[in-house]
Amino acid sequence: MPVIGESREVRGFWLAEAVWVTHSAGVARAVAEWMTDGRPGMDVHECDLYRFEDAQRSPAYVTERGQRNFVEVYDVIHPLQPMEQPRPLRVSPFHVRQRELGGYFLEAAGWERPHWYEANAPLAESVELPPRDAWSARYWSPIAAAEARATRERVALYDMTPLKRLAVSGPGALDFLQRMTTNQLAKKPGAVTYTLLLDETGGIRSDLTVARLSEHHFQVGANGGLDLDWLLRHAPDDVHIADITPGTCCVGVWGPLARELVQPLTHDDFSHEAFGYFKARQTHIGHVPVTAMRLSYVGELGWELYTTADLGLRLWDTLWEAGQRHGVIAAGRSAFNSLRLEKGYRAWGHDMTTEHDPYEAGVGFAVRMNKGDFIGRAALEGRSEETAARRLTCLTLDDPAAVVMGKEPVYADGVPAGYVTSASYGYTVGRTVAYAWLPAAAAVPGTAVHIEYFGEKVPATVVAEPLFDPRMARIRR
Ligand SMILES: Cc1cc2nc3c(=O)[nH]c(=O)nc-3n(C[C@H](O)[C@H](O)[C@H](O)COP(=O)(O)OP(=O)(O)OC[C@H]3O[C@@H](n4cnc5c(N)ncnc54)[C@H](O)[C@@H]3O)c2cc1C
Incomplete structure (x- = not known):
């Protein structure tokens, strides 16, 4: 491009x-x-x-x-096809272990990212899945289904290192982040907040996870270099912004047994009462100082554990060893994407961009109009979920064997009405889950639509979201 x-x-x-x-x-x-x-x-x-x-x-x-x-430049490129050279370029501290486990790596932003692990192949033997066409079977393995199931039933380690992390600090840091983003960040240290970066017209520039680690120090989970650029362009002199991604790493420990795995490794209390959902604290896992955040993109109990790159391997090995008695696995991006779609978590750049406002995209819950001024606030005046003319909508394909990949056109009443933003087989729900932009009139649960895939009109139905655990019972416990 x-x-x-x-x-x-x-x-x-x-x-x-x-x-x-x-x-x-x-x-x-x-x-x-x-x-x-x-x-x-x-x-x-x-x-x-x-x-x-x-x-x-x-x-x-x-x-x-x-x-x-x-x-x-004019080839037809598979949506998951990675660059071939120069690789490997960027690797997380866990890379050596990931290779030992037979990681199948794709590439993003120069990072090697495991999509599944051949070591989990025996778990896939009991998984029954419909056959796939040759195109959607590329860069895919039924092992992803086994990894998704193990995450829902036991516990899995996910390498979250490639996600952009920024340290925002200084006496003006809170006021700056309040002005730049939509949600209320004036909370006690230890709070984590999901918030949005908007442009002046209310379009979504990014979604961020902001952890207030101390009064003047925030760790920001971002989407990429554009967020860093946008923040640097607006930062006053008393705010310092650093990209800490390359020097740090992160493991997501997720699944119903996550607490059993992590608790014995730390002197801190990781109970639900002492360490609530969307909270952060600095602690130790074995010998490793970590920032632990109780977040989950896969819809299961668990923590993101951050440490410096030099201690990453030690952190991985500590978790791996302690996890053996709980049947821990390493799981890849392929399972991750399936689990997050079942939970309805948006991926910026795919599901929403500057062309969409928070209410249309279903992230209006992250906007606090009464918190004071922020970039994009004026444009949102008078808008709400009710006034949205189009919506990011959850669809499932009617045929459990059907698959789409993302970016396909969606037809309502036989005419093109929108397009698929993200799609994956939902291994827990047993059919393909697709998010799509549709006019509000068509975005009503029960509406029948078609998605065009290689010239075929694939029947799909609008469904209420999220498909999995809408009451958050699996996360908040
Ligand atoms: C050698 C070469 C090979 C290329 N090969 C390919 C290829 O194989 N495939 C491909 O996709 N792309 C190729 N490109 C790129 C492609 O040519 C350009 O991307 C494309 O022409 C850009 O179109 P444009 O309309 O933006 O600008 P241009 O085609 O450059 O048009 C700009 C026009 O504005 C005029 N102009 C400039 N200033 C003024 C002014 N002050 N007042 C009035 N008129 C003005 C210019 O005379 C020109 O006619 C190649 C380019 C080059 C140089």
């Missing part, structure tokens, strides 16, 4: 580079709007100048990827 945007260091200096014929008119329009109106009229995050990681800016990387681009 092209490289467009305004330099942060040299304001007024604009780039519109790496533009192919197919992008030309769209880039021209987006840049013209961006320069004159302050924002491009469509979501261009995949073209943004600041989307690259440091590791993607070396001359060697640019040369290698640039050459490859000429080969692939």
Whole structure:
């Protein structure tokens, strides 16, 4: 994709580079709007100048990827197809163990990310799944189903290291984050808050998980380099922002046995009463100092455990050893994506972008209009879930054997009405789960629609969300 945007260091200096014929008119329009109106009229995050990681800016990387681009630019690329070179580039401290477990790695932002582990193949022998077509069977394994099941029934370790982490600190940090995001962050240290970055028109720039670790120190779970850029552009002098992703790591310990696994490893009380949902604390797991956050993207009890990169392997080994008696497994992104869709957790950049407001996207719960001013607040005045003309909608495919991948068109009453944003087989619910943008009139549970997949019209039905554990009984206990 092209490289467009305004330099942060040299304001007024604009780039519109790496533009192919197919992008030309769209880039021209987006840049013209961006320069004159302050924002491009469509979501261009995949073209943004600041989307690259440091590791993607070396001359060697640019040369290698640039050459490859000429080969692939008009190919049909599978949605999960990773870059082939240069790999491996970025690896988490757990990488050596992941390889021992037969991790099948795909790549994102330069990181090697396990999608499943061949070591779990014996667990997949008892899993019954309908056969897949050749396209959707690429970069997929039935082992993901076994990993999803083990997460729902026992406990699994997920490598969350590649998720962007920022440290935001200084005397002005709270006021700054309050002004930048939608939710109420003025809470006691130890609180974690799900909140949104909006642009001036109320479009969703990102969703963040903000942990207040002390009065003037916040750890922000972000979506990527664009969040860092947006915060740096707005930060006052008394706020310091650092990307701590490369020097730290994170394991998600999730599943009904997560507490049995973690509690014996720490002197702190990890009971529900002492360590509530959406709370953070600094503690130790064995020899390893960690920041523990009680969050879960997979809809099961558990913690994200953060530490520095040097101690990551020790943390993994400590959890792995203690987990043996509970049947712990390592689980990959493929199971993760299935579990998060069953739970209805949105993925920014896929399910929602700057083209959508929080109410349409189903994340209006993260907006506190009465907390004081924040970027995008004025644009949201008068809007609500009720006024939304379109909605991010949960669908399930009627045929348990049918599969879609994401980005397919959705037809309501036989006419194109929207598109799929994310999709995965829901191994717990036994059919494919797809999120899609639909007009509000069609986004009513029970409505029959079709998704077009390779020319076939696949029947699907609008369903109430989330599909799994809507009362949060599995997480809040
Ligand atoms: C050698 C080469 C090979 C390429 N090969 C490919 C390829 O194989 N595949 C591919 O997809 N892309 C290719 N491209 C890129 C592609 O040509 C461009 O992406 C595309 O032409 C850009 O279209 P555009 O309309 O934005 O700009 P342009 O096509 O550059 O049009 C801009 C127009 O504005 C005019 N203009 C400039 N200033 C003024 C002014 N002040 N007043 C009035 N008019 C002005 C210019 O004369 C020009 O006609 C190639 C480019 C080059 C240079």
